[in-house]
Amino acid sequence: MTMADRQGLAQDTGVAAAAAPAALPRHIAIIMDGNGRWATQRGLPRVEGHRRGVEALRRTLKAARDIGIEIVTVYSFSSENWSRPPAEVSALMGLLKRFIRNDLAELHEANVRVRIAGDRTALDPDIRALLVEAEALTARNLGQTLIVAFNYGSRQEIAAAARALAEEVARGERTPESITPEAIEARLNTAGIPDPDLVIRTSGEMRLSNFLMWQAAYAELVFQPVLWPDYGREALEEALAEYGRRERRYGGLAAGR
Template sequence: MIDRQGLEPGQPSDPAGEPSPGLPRHVAIIMDGNGRWATARGLPRVEGHRRGVEALRRTLRAAREIGIEIVTVYSFSSENWSRPPAEVSFLMGLLKRFIRNDLAELHEAGVRVRIAGDRQDLAPDIAHLLVEAEALTAANQRQTLVVAFNYGSRQEIAAAARSLAEEVAAGRRDPASITPEAIEARLSTAGIPDPDLIIRTSGEERLSNFLLWQAAYSELVFQPILWPDYGREALVEALAEYGRRERRFGGLATAAGA
Protein backbone atom coordinates (compact mmCIF):
# COMPACT_ATOMS: atom_id res chain seq x y z
CA MET A 1 0.00 0.00 0.00
CA ILE A 2 1.08 3.56 -0.62
CA ASP A 3 2.12 5.45 2.47
CA ARG A 4 -0.52 8.16 2.47
CA GLN A 5 1.55 10.39 4.71
CA GLY A 6 3.04 13.07 2.50
CA LEU A 7 0.60 12.43 -0.36
CA GLU A 8 -2.02 14.89 0.77
CA PRO A 9 -2.40 17.83 -1.63
CA GLY A 10 0.30 20.41 -1.13
CA GLN A 11 2.65 18.15 0.82
CA PRO A 12 5.86 16.56 -0.52
CA SER A 13 6.48 12.87 0.02
CA ASP A 14 9.26 13.47 2.51
CA PRO A 15 11.07 16.55 3.82
CA ALA A 16 14.36 15.10 2.60
CA GLY A 17 12.94 14.43 -0.85
CA GLU A 18 12.86 10.63 -0.45
CA PRO A 19 9.91 8.84 -2.08
CA SER A 20 7.25 7.25 0.11
CA PRO A 21 7.23 3.44 0.38
CA GLY A 22 5.08 1.79 -2.29
CA LEU A 23 5.42 4.57 -4.83
CA PRO A 24 6.02 3.56 -8.44
CA ARG A 25 9.50 4.35 -9.66
CA HIS A 26 8.31 5.14 -13.19
CA VAL A 27 4.94 6.66 -14.10
CA ALA A 28 3.90 7.07 -17.75
CA ILE A 29 0.97 9.27 -18.72
CA ILE A 30 -1.24 9.35 -21.80
CA MET A 31 -2.46 12.94 -21.67
CA ASP A 32 -5.86 12.65 -23.32
CA GLY A 33 -8.92 14.88 -23.55
CA ASN A 34 -7.65 18.30 -24.58
CA GLY A 35 -9.99 18.58 -27.56
CA ARG A 36 -13.05 17.35 -25.67
CA TRP A 37 -12.28 19.75 -22.82
CA ALA A 38 -12.29 22.67 -25.25
CA THR A 39 -15.35 21.52 -27.20
CA ALA A 40 -17.38 21.13 -24.01
CA ARG A 41 -16.66 24.81 -23.25
CA GLY A 42 -17.30 26.11 -26.74
CA LEU A 43 -13.60 26.87 -27.22
CA PRO A 44 -11.26 26.05 -30.12
CA ARG A 45 -9.43 22.72 -29.80
CA VAL A 46 -6.12 24.57 -29.66
CA GLU A 47 -7.20 26.20 -26.39
CA GLY A 48 -7.52 22.72 -24.94
CA HIS A 49 -3.96 21.98 -25.98
CA ARG A 50 -2.75 25.21 -24.41
CA ARG A 51 -4.48 24.38 -21.13
CA GLY A 52 -3.02 20.89 -21.42
CA VAL A 53 0.49 22.36 -21.21
CA GLU A 54 -0.49 24.07 -17.96
CA ALA A 55 -1.72 20.72 -16.64
CA LEU A 56 1.60 19.15 -17.63
CA ARG A 57 3.49 21.77 -15.64
CA ARG A 58 1.31 21.16 -12.55
CA THR A 59 1.64 17.41 -12.81
CA LEU A 60 5.40 17.38 -13.31
CA ARG A 61 5.92 19.62 -10.28
CA ALA A 62 3.66 17.40 -8.19
CA ALA A 63 5.50 14.27 -9.33
CA ARG A 64 8.83 15.80 -8.28
CA GLU A 65 7.47 16.80 -4.87
CA ILE A 66 5.96 13.37 -4.31
CA GLY A 67 9.17 11.62 -5.30
CA ILE A 68 8.45 9.91 -8.64
CA GLU A 69 11.84 9.12 -10.14
CA ILE A 70 10.82 8.83 -13.80
CA VAL A 71 7.88 10.38 -15.65
CA THR A 72 7.12 9.61 -19.29
CA VAL A 73 4.53 11.69 -21.16
CA TYR A 74 2.94 10.89 -24.51
CA SER A 75 3.24 14.32 -26.07
CA PHE A 76 2.81 13.63 -29.80
CA SER A 77 2.27 10.30 -31.53
CA SER A 78 3.46 9.34 -34.97
CA GLU A 79 -0.23 9.16 -35.96
CA ASN A 80 -0.91 12.74 -34.83
CA TRP A 81 0.59 14.11 -38.07
CA SER A 82 -2.73 13.18 -39.74
CA ARG A 83 -4.55 15.87 -37.76
CA PRO A 84 -5.49 19.15 -39.51
CA PRO A 85 -2.33 21.07 -40.48
CA ALA A 86 -3.32 24.11 -38.42
CA GLU A 87 -3.65 21.97 -35.28
CA VAL A 88 -0.33 20.22 -35.92
CA SER A 89 1.36 23.60 -36.43
CA PHE A 90 -0.10 24.84 -33.14
CA LEU A 91 1.11 21.71 -31.32
CA MET A 92 4.61 22.19 -32.71
CA GLY A 93 4.54 25.78 -31.49
CA LEU A 94 3.44 24.60 -28.04
CA LEU A 95 6.31 22.13 -27.93
CA LYS A 96 8.83 24.81 -28.85
CA ARG A 97 7.45 27.24 -26.28
CA PHE A 98 7.40 24.57 -23.58
CA ILE A 99 11.06 23.71 -24.15
CA ARG A 100 12.12 27.35 -24.35
CA ASN A 101 10.08 28.47 -21.34
CA ASP A 102 10.26 25.43 -19.07
CA LEU A 103 13.64 23.88 -19.80
CA ALA A 104 15.44 26.26 -17.44
CA GLU A 105 13.06 25.38 -14.59
CA LEU A 106 13.43 21.66 -15.26
CA HIS A 107 17.21 21.99 -15.37
CA GLU A 108 17.29 23.98 -12.14
CA ALA A 109 15.08 21.35 -10.49
CA GLY A 110 17.56 18.61 -11.43
CA VAL A 111 15.42 16.99 -14.12
CA ARG A 112 17.06 15.06 -16.93
CA VAL A 113 15.11 15.21 -20.21
CA ARG A 114 15.08 12.24 -22.57
CA ILE A 115 13.30 12.11 -25.91
CA ALA A 116 11.70 8.88 -27.15
CA GLY A 117 10.55 8.66 -30.74
CA ASP A 118 11.60 8.85 -34.37
CA ARG A 119 13.68 11.95 -35.09
CA GLN A 120 14.11 11.37 -38.80
CA ASP A 121 12.50 13.98 -41.04
CA LEU A 122 11.70 16.35 -38.16
CA ALA A 123 11.88 20.06 -38.93
CA PRO A 124 15.43 21.29 -38.15
CA ASP A 125 14.28 23.74 -35.47
CA ILE A 126 12.34 21.02 -33.63
CA ALA A 127 15.20 18.53 -33.91
CA HIS A 128 17.64 21.13 -32.57
CA LEU A 129 15.45 21.90 -29.55
CA LEU A 130 15.19 18.20 -28.68
CA VAL A 131 18.97 17.82 -28.83
CA GLU A 132 19.41 20.99 -26.76
CA ALA A 133 17.02 19.77 -24.07
CA GLU A 134 18.83 16.44 -23.72
CA ALA A 135 22.31 17.97 -23.80
CA LEU A 136 21.61 20.69 -21.23
CA THR A 137 20.08 18.30 -18.69
CA ALA A 138 22.19 15.19 -19.31
CA ALA A 139 23.95 15.28 -15.93
CA ASN A 140 20.83 15.87 -13.83
CA GLN A 141 19.84 13.11 -11.41
CA ARG A 142 16.82 14.17 -9.35
CA GLN A 143 14.25 13.00 -11.88
CA THR A 144 14.05 11.86 -15.50
CA LEU A 145 11.38 13.25 -17.81
CA VAL A 146 10.90 11.15 -20.93
CA VAL A 147 9.03 13.01 -23.67
CA ALA A 148 7.52 10.61 -26.21
CA PHE A 149 7.48 12.77 -29.33
CA ASN A 150 6.74 11.52 -32.84
CA TYR A 151 6.44 8.21 -31.05
CA GLY A 152 4.69 5.02 -32.06
CA SER A 153 5.34 1.76 -30.26
CA ARG A 154 4.76 -0.54 -33.23
CA GLN A 155 7.16 1.56 -35.29
CA GLU A 156 9.68 1.48 -32.45
CA ILE A 157 9.53 -2.33 -32.18
CA ALA A 158 9.73 -2.72 -35.97
CA ALA A 159 12.83 -0.49 -36.07
CA ALA A 160 14.47 -2.59 -33.34
CA ALA A 161 13.67 -5.82 -35.21
CA ARG A 162 14.97 -4.33 -38.47
CA SER A 163 18.24 -3.34 -36.80
CA LEU A 164 18.76 -6.86 -35.45
CA ALA A 165 17.83 -8.42 -38.80
CA GLU A 166 20.42 -6.27 -40.56
CA GLU A 167 23.09 -7.51 -38.15
CA VAL A 168 22.08 -11.12 -38.82
CA ALA A 169 22.12 -10.56 -42.60
CA ALA A 170 25.58 -9.02 -42.35
CA GLY A 171 26.86 -12.01 -40.38
CA ARG A 172 27.52 -9.95 -37.24
CA ARG A 173 24.88 -11.67 -35.12
CA ASP A 174 23.66 -15.20 -34.50
CA PRO A 175 19.84 -15.34 -34.71
CA ALA A 176 19.88 -17.31 -31.46
CA SER A 177 21.25 -14.22 -29.72
CA ILE A 178 18.08 -12.20 -30.38
CA THR A 179 16.62 -12.02 -26.90
CA PRO A 180 14.16 -9.67 -25.21
CA GLU A 181 17.19 -7.85 -23.82
CA ALA A 182 18.62 -7.40 -27.31
CA ILE A 183 15.35 -5.86 -28.50
CA GLU A 184 15.07 -3.61 -25.43
CA ALA A 185 18.56 -2.26 -26.09
CA ARG A 186 17.37 -0.95 -29.47
CA LEU A 187 14.19 0.71 -28.30
CA SER A 188 14.16 4.49 -27.94
CA THR A 189 13.67 3.97 -24.20
CA ALA A 190 16.86 1.91 -23.85
CA GLY A 191 18.34 2.22 -20.38
CA ILE A 192 15.07 3.41 -18.82
CA PRO A 193 13.18 1.00 -16.53
CA ASP A 194 9.77 -0.10 -17.73
CA PRO A 195 6.87 1.94 -16.33
CA ASP A 196 5.38 0.61 -13.11
CA LEU A 197 2.20 2.60 -13.69
CA ILE A 198 0.57 3.91 -16.86
CA ILE A 199 -2.15 6.53 -16.44
CA ARG A 200 -4.59 7.50 -19.16
CA THR A 201 -6.94 10.41 -18.70
CA SER A 202 -10.33 11.25 -20.30
CA GLY A 203 -11.95 7.87 -19.57
CA GLU A 204 -10.60 6.09 -22.65
CA GLU A 205 -9.24 2.63 -21.82
CA ARG A 206 -6.56 1.76 -24.36
CA LEU A 207 -2.83 2.30 -24.87
CA SER A 208 -3.05 3.82 -28.37
CA ASN A 209 0.33 2.53 -29.59
CA PHE A 210 2.15 3.76 -26.46
CA LEU A 211 4.92 1.70 -24.82
CA LEU A 212 3.44 -1.63 -25.93
CA TRP A 213 6.65 -3.55 -25.23
CA GLN A 214 7.49 -1.67 -22.04
CA ALA A 215 3.95 -2.01 -20.64
CA ALA A 216 4.10 -5.81 -20.40
CA TYR A 217 3.75 -5.77 -16.59
CA SER A 218 2.68 -2.18 -15.96
CA GLU A 219 -0.32 -1.40 -13.80
CA LEU A 220 -2.91 0.54 -15.82
CA VAL A 221 -5.09 3.24 -14.27
CA PHE A 222 -7.77 4.95 -16.36
CA GLN A 223 -9.19 8.17 -14.99
CA PRO A 224 -12.28 10.01 -16.32
CA ILE A 225 -10.78 13.48 -15.81
CA LEU A 226 -9.88 15.38 -18.99
CA TRP A 227 -6.22 16.27 -19.18
CA PRO A 228 -6.50 20.10 -18.88
CA ASP A 229 -8.12 19.56 -15.44
CA TYR A 230 -5.36 17.23 -14.26
CA GLY A 231 -3.02 18.04 -11.40
CA ARG A 232 -1.71 16.90 -8.05
CA GLU A 233 -5.01 15.64 -6.63
CA ALA A 234 -5.72 13.42 -9.64
CA LEU A 235 -2.13 12.13 -9.63
CA VAL A 236 -2.41 11.24 -5.94
CA GLU A 237 -5.63 9.33 -6.66
CA ALA A 238 -3.87 7.31 -9.37
CA LEU A 239 -0.95 6.58 -7.05
CA ALA A 240 -3.36 5.46 -4.33
CA GLU A 241 -4.99 3.04 -6.78
CA TYR A 242 -1.54 1.75 -7.72
CA GLY A 243 -0.84 1.21 -4.03
CA ARG A 244 -3.87 -1.07 -3.77
CA ARG A 245 -2.57 -3.35 -6.52
CA GLU A 246 -0.43 -6.44 -5.96
CA ARG A 247 2.15 -6.78 -8.72
CA ARG A 248 2.80 -10.45 -9.52
CA PHE A 249 4.86 -10.31 -12.76
CA GLY A 250 3.36 -13.65 -13.78
CA GLY A 251 3.90 -15.26 -10.38
CA LEU A 252 1.56 -16.10 -7.54
CA ALA A 253 -0.01 -13.72 -5.08
CA THR A 254 1.84 -13.31 -1.81
CA ALA A 255 -1.29 -13.32 0.35
CA ALA A 256 -1.90 -16.54 2.23
CA GLY A 257 -4.32 -18.79 0.44
CA ALA A 258 -4.37 -16.72 -2.74
Protein backbone atom coordinates (compact mmCIF):
# COMPACT_ATOMS: atom_id res chain seq x y z
CA MET A 1 0.00 0.00 0.00
CA THR A 2 1.40 3.40 -1.00
CA MET A 3 1.47 6.46 1.24
CA ALA A 4 -1.22 8.02 -0.94
CA ASP A 5 -3.43 4.98 -0.40
CA ARG A 6 -2.88 5.15 3.35
CA GLN A 7 -3.64 8.87 3.40
CA GLY A 8 -6.86 8.26 1.51
CA LEU A 9 -7.91 5.51 3.89
CA ALA A 10 -7.16 7.67 6.90
CA GLN A 11 -9.28 10.48 5.46
CA ASP A 12 -12.13 8.14 4.57
CA THR A 13 -12.20 6.63 8.06
CA GLY A 14 -12.04 9.91 9.96
CA VAL A 15 -8.60 9.54 11.50
CA ALA A 16 -7.34 12.53 9.50
CA ALA A 17 -9.56 14.81 11.57
CA ALA A 18 -7.38 14.12 14.60
CA ALA A 19 -4.02 13.14 13.15
CA ALA A 20 -2.13 14.10 10.04
CA PRO A 21 -2.52 11.26 7.50
CA ALA A 22 1.21 11.31 6.78
CA ALA A 23 1.75 10.42 10.44
CA LEU A 24 -0.35 7.26 10.27
CA PRO A 25 1.89 4.49 11.64
CA ARG A 26 2.85 1.66 9.37
CA HIS A 27 3.22 -0.84 12.23
CA ILE A 28 1.38 -0.84 15.55
CA ALA A 29 1.96 -3.26 18.41
CA ILE A 30 -0.62 -3.84 21.11
CA ILE A 31 -0.31 -5.16 24.67
CA MET A 32 -3.86 -6.39 25.21
CA ASP A 33 -4.18 -5.92 28.97
CA GLY A 34 -7.11 -5.93 31.37
CA ASN A 35 -9.15 -9.04 30.54
CA GLY A 36 -9.03 -10.38 34.10
CA ARG A 37 -9.84 -7.04 35.70
CA TRP A 38 -12.74 -6.53 33.28
CA ALA A 39 -14.24 -9.84 34.37
CA THR A 40 -13.58 -9.30 38.08
CA GLN A 41 -15.29 -5.90 38.01
CA ARG A 42 -18.41 -7.63 36.66
CA GLY A 43 -18.34 -10.63 38.95
CA LEU A 44 -17.50 -12.95 36.05
CA PRO A 45 -14.85 -15.69 35.79
CA ARG A 46 -11.54 -14.54 34.32
CA VAL A 47 -11.99 -16.80 31.31
CA GLU A 48 -15.01 -14.71 30.30
CA GLY A 49 -12.75 -11.67 30.23
CA HIS A 50 -10.37 -13.53 27.92
CA ARG A 51 -13.27 -14.58 25.69
CA ARG A 52 -14.46 -10.98 25.42
CA GLY A 53 -10.85 -10.04 24.73
CA VAL A 54 -10.90 -12.22 21.61
CA GLU A 55 -13.96 -10.32 20.43
CA ALA A 56 -12.10 -7.05 21.01
CA LEU A 57 -9.19 -8.38 18.98
CA ARG A 58 -11.52 -9.12 16.04
CA ARG A 59 -12.97 -5.58 16.21
CA THR A 60 -9.58 -3.94 16.47
CA LEU A 61 -7.98 -5.91 13.64
CA LYS A 62 -10.87 -5.03 11.33
CA ALA A 63 -10.66 -1.36 12.31
CA ALA A 64 -6.90 -1.36 11.69
CA ARG A 65 -7.44 -2.88 8.23
CA ASP A 66 -10.12 -0.32 7.41
CA ILE A 67 -7.87 2.55 8.53
CA GLY A 68 -4.90 1.26 6.55
CA ILE A 69 -2.47 0.00 9.18
CA GLU A 70 -0.13 -2.36 7.33
CA ILE A 71 1.25 -4.37 10.26
CA VAL A 72 -0.31 -5.23 13.62
CA THR A 73 1.53 -7.17 16.31
CA VAL A 74 -0.45 -8.41 19.32
CA TYR A 75 0.91 -9.77 22.60
CA SER A 76 -1.33 -12.79 23.01
CA PHE A 77 0.57 -14.97 25.50
CA SER A 78 3.89 -14.23 27.16
CA SER A 79 6.52 -16.74 28.20
CA GLU A 80 5.73 -15.71 31.80
CA ASN A 81 2.00 -16.45 31.47
CA TRP A 82 2.61 -20.16 32.08
CA SER A 83 2.84 -19.30 35.79
CA ARG A 84 -0.88 -18.48 35.86
CA PRO A 85 -3.32 -21.04 37.34
CA PRO A 86 -3.48 -24.18 35.16
CA ALA A 87 -7.20 -23.77 34.54
CA GLU A 88 -6.67 -20.26 33.18
CA VAL A 89 -3.76 -21.38 30.99
CA SER A 90 -5.89 -24.24 29.63
CA ALA A 91 -8.71 -21.80 28.87
CA LEU A 92 -6.30 -19.47 27.06
CA MET A 93 -5.01 -22.35 24.93
CA GLY A 94 -8.59 -23.24 24.06
CA LEU A 95 -9.33 -19.66 23.03
CA LEU A 96 -6.23 -19.61 20.84
CA LYS A 97 -7.31 -22.80 19.10
CA ARG A 98 -10.82 -21.49 18.53
CA PHE A 99 -9.53 -18.14 17.25
CA ILE A 100 -7.32 -19.83 14.66
CA ARG A 101 -9.98 -22.34 13.63
CA ASN A 102 -12.80 -19.79 13.47
CA ASP A 103 -10.99 -16.68 12.25
CA LEU A 104 -8.20 -17.97 10.03
CA ALA A 105 -10.44 -18.34 6.99
CA GLU A 106 -11.73 -14.78 7.42
CA LEU A 107 -8.21 -13.41 7.80
CA HIS A 108 -7.12 -15.32 4.72
CA GLU A 109 -10.10 -13.98 2.78
CA ALA A 110 -9.11 -10.45 3.87
CA ASN A 111 -5.61 -11.02 2.40
CA VAL A 112 -3.97 -10.96 5.86
CA ARG A 113 -0.63 -12.70 6.31
CA VAL A 114 -0.23 -14.30 9.74
CA ARG A 115 3.17 -14.70 11.41
CA ILE A 116 3.93 -16.14 14.82
CA ALA A 117 6.63 -14.72 17.10
CA GLY A 118 7.76 -16.78 20.07
CA ASP A 119 9.29 -20.06 21.20
CA ARG A 120 7.44 -23.09 19.85
CA THR A 121 9.77 -25.82 21.08
CA ALA A 122 7.88 -26.71 24.27
CA LEU A 123 4.35 -26.25 22.90
CA ASP A 124 1.93 -29.14 22.58
CA PRO A 125 2.02 -30.69 19.08
CA ASP A 126 -1.59 -29.68 18.33
CA ILE A 127 -0.81 -26.02 19.13
CA ARG A 128 2.35 -26.09 17.01
CA ALA A 129 0.40 -27.61 14.12
CA LEU A 130 -2.20 -24.84 14.27
CA LEU A 131 0.47 -22.16 14.25
CA VAL A 132 2.18 -23.76 11.25
CA GLU A 133 -1.18 -24.02 9.48
CA ALA A 134 -1.94 -20.34 10.07
CA GLU A 135 1.39 -19.25 8.63
CA ALA A 136 1.34 -21.66 5.69
CA LEU A 137 -2.20 -20.84 4.59
CA THR A 138 -1.60 -17.07 4.59
CA ALA A 139 2.07 -16.98 3.55
CA ARG A 140 1.39 -15.46 0.11
CA ASN A 141 -1.10 -12.84 1.25
CA LEU A 142 0.00 -9.30 0.48
CA GLY A 143 -2.43 -7.24 2.53
CA GLN A 144 -2.10 -6.53 6.22
CA THR A 145 0.41 -8.55 8.27
CA LEU A 146 -0.73 -9.85 11.66
CA ILE A 147 2.06 -10.94 14.01
CA VAL A 148 0.86 -12.98 16.97
CA ALA A 149 3.38 -12.94 19.82
CA PHE A 150 2.69 -16.29 21.47
CA ASN A 151 4.86 -17.85 24.18
CA TYR A 152 6.95 -14.77 23.55
CA GLY A 153 9.44 -12.94 25.74
CA SER A 154 11.73 -10.19 24.48
CA ARG A 155 14.63 -11.03 26.80
CA GLN A 156 14.47 -14.66 25.71
CA GLU A 157 14.33 -13.59 22.06
CA ILE A 158 17.42 -11.37 22.38
CA ALA A 159 19.29 -14.07 24.32
CA ALA A 160 18.50 -16.62 21.59
CA ALA A 161 19.79 -14.23 18.91
CA ALA A 162 23.00 -13.64 20.90
CA ARG A 163 23.44 -17.37 21.40
CA ALA A 164 23.05 -18.05 17.68
CA LEU A 165 25.68 -15.44 16.85
CA ALA A 166 28.04 -16.78 19.52
CA GLU A 167 27.72 -20.25 18.01
CA GLU A 168 28.64 -18.86 14.59
CA VAL A 169 31.74 -17.24 16.11
CA ALA A 170 32.67 -20.52 17.79
CA ARG A 171 32.38 -22.33 14.45
CA GLY A 172 34.60 -19.74 12.81
CA GLU A 173 31.81 -18.50 10.56
CA ARG A 174 32.06 -14.89 11.76
CA THR A 175 34.22 -12.65 13.94
CA PRO A 176 33.05 -10.90 17.11
CA GLU A 177 33.54 -7.57 15.31
CA SER A 178 30.92 -8.60 12.76
CA ILE A 179 28.17 -8.73 15.37
CA THR A 180 26.19 -5.59 14.64
CA PRO A 181 22.66 -4.45 15.50
CA GLU A 182 21.67 -5.58 12.00
CA ALA A 183 23.08 -9.06 12.66
CA ILE A 184 21.04 -9.32 15.85
CA GLU A 185 17.88 -8.03 14.14
CA ALA A 186 18.21 -10.70 11.46
CA ARG A 187 17.93 -13.37 14.16
CA LEU A 188 14.94 -11.98 16.01
CA ASN A 189 11.46 -13.44 15.62
CA THR A 190 10.47 -10.31 13.67
CA ALA A 191 13.28 -10.53 11.09
CA GLY A 192 12.24 -8.77 7.89
CA ILE A 193 9.45 -6.80 9.60
CA PRO A 194 9.80 -3.03 10.14
CA ASP A 195 10.01 -1.98 13.78
CA PRO A 196 6.73 -0.81 15.35
CA ASP A 197 6.05 2.89 15.08
CA LEU A 198 3.50 2.80 17.88
CA VAL A 199 3.10 0.54 20.92
CA ILE A 200 -0.29 0.65 22.62
CA ARG A 201 -0.97 -0.77 26.08
CA THR A 202 -4.47 -0.90 27.51
CA SER A 203 -5.76 -0.99 31.12
CA GLY A 204 -3.71 1.98 32.33
CA GLU A 205 -0.54 0.02 33.09
CA MET A 206 2.62 1.79 31.91
CA ARG A 207 5.29 -0.79 31.10
CA LEU A 208 6.38 -3.01 28.21
CA SER A 209 6.33 -6.27 30.18
CA ASN A 210 9.07 -7.98 28.16
CA PHE A 211 7.41 -7.13 24.82
CA LEU A 212 9.43 -6.07 21.74
CA MET A 213 12.06 -4.32 23.84
CA TRP A 214 14.60 -4.32 21.01
CA GLN A 215 12.11 -3.47 18.27
CA ALA A 216 10.38 -0.72 20.26
CA ALA A 217 13.58 1.25 20.91
CA TYR A 218 12.22 4.30 19.04
CA ALA A 219 8.50 3.52 19.05
CA GLU A 220 5.99 5.97 20.40
CA LEU A 221 4.25 4.57 23.49
CA VAL A 222 0.58 5.25 24.16
CA PHE A 223 -1.03 3.99 27.38
CA GLN A 224 -4.81 3.96 27.49
CA PRO A 225 -7.04 3.38 30.54
CA VAL A 226 -9.62 1.27 28.68
CA LEU A 227 -9.63 -2.43 29.58
CA TRP A 228 -8.96 -4.62 26.57
CA PRO A 229 -12.43 -6.27 26.28
CA ASP A 230 -13.88 -2.76 25.77
CA TYR A 231 -11.37 -1.87 23.05
CA GLY A 232 -12.37 -1.16 19.49
CA ARG A 233 -12.30 1.36 16.68
CA GLU A 234 -12.90 4.46 18.82
CA ALA A 235 -10.08 3.66 21.23
CA LEU A 236 -7.75 2.78 18.35
CA GLU A 237 -8.47 6.09 16.63
CA GLU A 238 -7.74 7.91 19.90
CA ALA A 239 -4.34 6.19 20.06
CA LEU A 240 -3.63 7.05 16.43
CA ALA A 241 -4.61 10.67 17.04
CA GLU A 242 -2.16 10.83 19.95
CA TYR A 243 0.52 9.31 17.74
CA GLY A 244 -0.20 11.98 15.13
CA ARG A 245 0.55 14.70 17.67
CA ARG A 246 4.01 13.29 18.44
CA GLU A 247 7.25 14.43 16.82
CA ARG A 248 9.49 11.44 16.18
CA ARG A 249 13.18 12.36 16.61
CA TYR A 250 15.07 9.03 16.66
CA GLY A 251 17.60 10.53 19.06
CA GLY A 252 17.94 13.80 17.13
CA LEU A 253 16.73 17.30 17.87
CA ALA A 254 13.25 18.64 17.34
CA ALA A 255 12.72 20.84 14.32
CA GLY A 256 13.94 24.39 14.92
CA ARG A 257 16.04 23.51 17.98
